[in-house]
Amino acid sequence: MTSLENKPTASTCDICDTSDASFTAANIIVRYGKPFDDGEFLKEAWLACAETIFADFEHKDKLIQCIENIPLSKHTIKDKIHKLAENVIEQQKNDIKSSPFVSLFLDNRRMDQTPRLAIIARYCAVNEIKEELMSFTCSKDMDMLALTKKALTEKKIDTSKIVSITTEDYPDMKKIINGVTAPSKNNVSHSILEFDCIISPTRLFLGASYSHITSVLKVVYDLVKHLLPKNFCNYRQLEYNTKILAFLDEVYTLSTDRESNSKISWLRRGEVLQRFVDCLEEIKLLLQKQNNEKYLQQLMDITWLAKLMFLTDLCQIFKDFNAKLQDADKTVIIMSDLTCAFEAKLQLLRNDIVSKKYKFFPNLQTLPNDLDSQEILNEANASENFSSIINDCSIGLSSVFSQFRELSDTLKFIMYPDMIPFGKLNLSKFAWLDIDEFEMTLIDFQCSTIWTQKFIKLRQELELIESERLSGGTNKNANNKILEVWSTIPNTFSCVKKLAFAILTIFPSTSVCESVFYDMRCLESDWNKNCMSDDEKFAYILLKNHHHQHQHFQPVAGPLQGTGLL
Known part of the structure; x- marks a missing residue:
């Protein structure tokens, strides 16, 4: 390896950011569900490989020294995971604040004899639909409604934006829904859709x-x-x-x-x-x-x-x-x-x-x-x-x-706005969206060749994505593709766009929720039993499921920028 461009300079080594590297290592440890003390194992593996990998590099010793200087102790990994989780939480708040609508998934399950309440939010962030863990709390001897309201307050989720709530039809979940949707001084009560996504025997x-x-x-x-x-x-x-x-x-x-x-x-x-x-x-x-x-x-x-x-x-x-x-x-x-x-x-x-x-x-x-x-x-x-x-x-x-079943035709609106007649739309549950001019706006939209053509092309792309999904060979997200097209529609058709964005927040599966509880079971395994606080477990699961959706961290500010994660 003789090319100058393949040889790092001394100045490169002098400014290598070992802190950023430890953030990356912490993220990898979380992604693969490894114990905190695996950081030292990573360093040992890197150093063992470095002698061979950098054998022909001019500044081999300085590169190896950079690896040796990366802080990867158990305490450091815990700290980095905590800071990464704080960054994600701050990003969640910003995204939800800027999103016009949000839907919630509530699930309460017993894990190792301890009931835990998971709250997941689904919302549109720019051209991406996110499903993010908001709260994962021990609900033993606790008021479920109070826990839910506390989580919504901490995450600054405006209840007037909630489109739907998905549960598994537990009686206490119905109580939560009624409590969350009750009118208060700060918002106006509106009709919230209730869905079940898992068959309860x-x-x-x-x-x-x-x-x-x-x-x-x-x-x-x-x-x-x-x-x-x-x-x-x-x-x-x-x-x-x-x-x-x-x-x-x-x-x-x-x-x-x-x-x-x-x-x-x-x-x-x-x-x-x-x-x-x-x-x-x-x-x-x-x-x-x-x-x-x-x-x-x-x-x-x-x-x-x-x-x-x-x-x-x-x-x-x-x-x-x-x-x-x-x-x-x-x-x-x-x-x-x-x-x-x-x-x-x-x-x-x-x-x-x-x-x-x-x-x-x-x-x-x-x-x-x-x-x-x-x-x-x-x-x-x-x-x-x-x-x-x-x-x-x-x-x-x-x-x-x-x-x-009741909303079958209405849900199809996100893909077929150019074809569905107004009479087939069930807008009774969406009246709170302030779409009084919807019928007139829909006529304008459906008569516009430019904008309707976008959805003809969209359906062709979605057909390919769905074929790949069924064969297990795609990482493309059909929902994001739909959102991307709707985002290009001018605000002249705001009534039509509101309905589409609201429908896009409805949960189409419970995959993230299932992943959350699976990850918690892993954390309760022998290698980790009683080794982590509830806050550490939440940070761990939050980050792991953030990556489960193939999303990338986005910096809100501060020292996390430049880590390769953000």
């Missing part, structure tokens, strides 16, 4: 359906207690078949998740029941060795087995649907389309059960066909029960996603 399975499901889950639950040692964490030391251990792995994963003591919550992890079905024969053999007739008879009961197979298949179907709903980088239009399609699929599933073909129920298909007369009668009754359960699911799902 308690909304789908009620009455008779609930009793059928819990009768299956109770046996599975009791069998788990029978199979597990008193010290739950030591289950892998047992001499069980690998399939049984795989099943217990799923149970253990669920036990660290929300409300593990609630049997109905198992429906949210369809893989648990599938693992149970996969190792059913192995469990029977184990019970035979143990001479456990009680559970063995239950597992040989064809009626109970039919319920188990049906529930397992149904859980897998809902699990796949849930995964699509939580998929990141899709538009709220796709969210609405998915819910509409799934409601239609439920009718197809019901017909499949009635016809007893079980094309969409692979586990149910595995049941033996050589049944005696009593078992045939039981199968007929089971078929009626299964059909009834699917009907209940259809009714429950219709209730959960009612807002998406």
Whole structure:
């Protein structure tokens, strides 16, 4: 390496900014979920590589000295993470202040027996739609409404800008929504849209359906207690078949998740029941060795087995649907389309059960066909029960996603403003946007060839982005592309733009929220248990999810500029 331009000069080394380098290292540590003390490990790795990398450099010793001078102690990394988090928080406040609208996602979950409330905001910042963690608070013995109001005040979120609030339909969440939207001296109450983005089994399975499901889950639950040692964490030391251990792995994963003591919550992890079905024969053999007739008879009961197979298949179907709903980088239009399609699929599933073909129920298909007369009668009754359960699911799902159905055409406005007739728009929930001149403005807009042409081109681009998203090969964000086009529309059409910007803030998935709780579970792992304060955990998760969205830090002021992050 002889070229002068490849050789750093002495002056370059003299002014190398080791503080900026430590900010970069702290950011990398957070991004990959590593402990604070991994900073020293990074330095050791850099120094080990430096001898080879800089072997032909004229100022090799000075470059290595620069690396040695980078402060990467555990205390330094903590400090840098704290300062980076402060920078992000300040940027959030500035972005929300300048954004015309904001939507919120509220989720309260138990983690390691401690309930935690996550508040995430979605808003437009220049040509980028951001989903940012606002608050992640321990909510044990605390007033949820007070915590939410406190978070909104600290982040300076003007409640008069709130377009929608997405929750998982917990009763206390409804109380929060009512409290947040209540009129005060400083703002005017307006209609706020309420959405559910995750299917809650308690909304789908009620009455008779609930009793059928819990009768299956109770046996599975009791069998788990029978199979597990008193010290739950030591289950892998047992001499069980690998399939049984795989099943217990799923149970253990669920036990660290929300409300593990609630049997109905198992429906949210369809893989648990599938693992149970996969190792059913192995469990029977184990019970035979143990001479456990009680559970063995239950597992040989064809009626109970039919319920188990049906529930397992149904859980897998809902699990796949849930995964699509939580998929990141899709538009709220796709969210609405998915819910509409799934409601239609439920009718197809019901017909499949009635016809007893079980094309969409692979586990149910595995049941033996050589049944005696009593078992045939039981199968007929089971078929009626299964059909009834699917009907209940259809009714429950219709209730959960009612807002998406009511606003189906209105949500499409962000992509089809040049085509949707005014009469198809449901503007009753958006009247507070001060869009009295909307109908007249829409006529002007739809008759303007220049501006409508932009959306024809936009839809072509979005088609490509969506194709890539479905194949898992894109990092493009369709929402940002839509926002970019709307930002070019003149303010002459302000009424039309207001509606579009408001719709763009509605959450199209819960991917960021799921990521937040996943990261917290990682922080509660063995390497970190009791090593971090709540403030440090919040800073850590805030930064990690800031990068999860492939966003870059933006400086608000001060020494963080020039780090390569900002």
